[in-house]
Amino acid sequence: xxxxGENCINCKHTxxxxxxxxxxxxxxxxxxxxxxxxxxxxxxxxxxxxxxxIYSEDDLPEDQEHFLDINAELSDIWPQITEVKEALPDxxxxxxxxxxxxxxxx
Ligand code: SF4
Ligand code: F3S
Numbered sequence: 001x002x003x004x005g006e007n008c009i010n011c012k013h014t015x016x017x018x019x020x021x022x023x024x025x026x027x028x029x030x031x032x033x034x035x036x037x038x039x040x041x042x043x044x045x046x047x048x049x050x051x052x053x054i055y056s057e058d059d060l061p062e063d064q065e066h067f068l069d070i071n072a073e074l075s076d077i078w079p080q081i082t083e084v085k086e087a088l089p090d091x092x093x094x095x096x097x098x099x100x101x102x103x104x105x106x
Contacts, residue, residue: 001036027081029105035075
């Protein structure tokens, strides 16, 4: 499966959702996740994210391996999102900031 990683937090551009052929993105307040059981590994969402936040689970950076569980857990709880909306207001400012997991809202 593909996994939304840390850089999405507080950015949430949402351009990933409209390219997903199986609509397997789920939305929280400041982050999106992929349901790993529904993802068909098509890779379409990877180039769709302007800040490179999405990885194949096989290519997840070592310090982001916990995002596999986070995606699985939260995609069970959060509502589905299928339509693009505006990015969060400070998306540009948050791109590339480290330690964003501390800011994840559930
Ligand atoms: Fe959707 Fe394809 Fe991305 Fe999986 S890899 S989340 S199926 S767009
Ligand atoms: Fe997040 Fe990138 Fe999608 S910032 S919402 S993974 S387009």
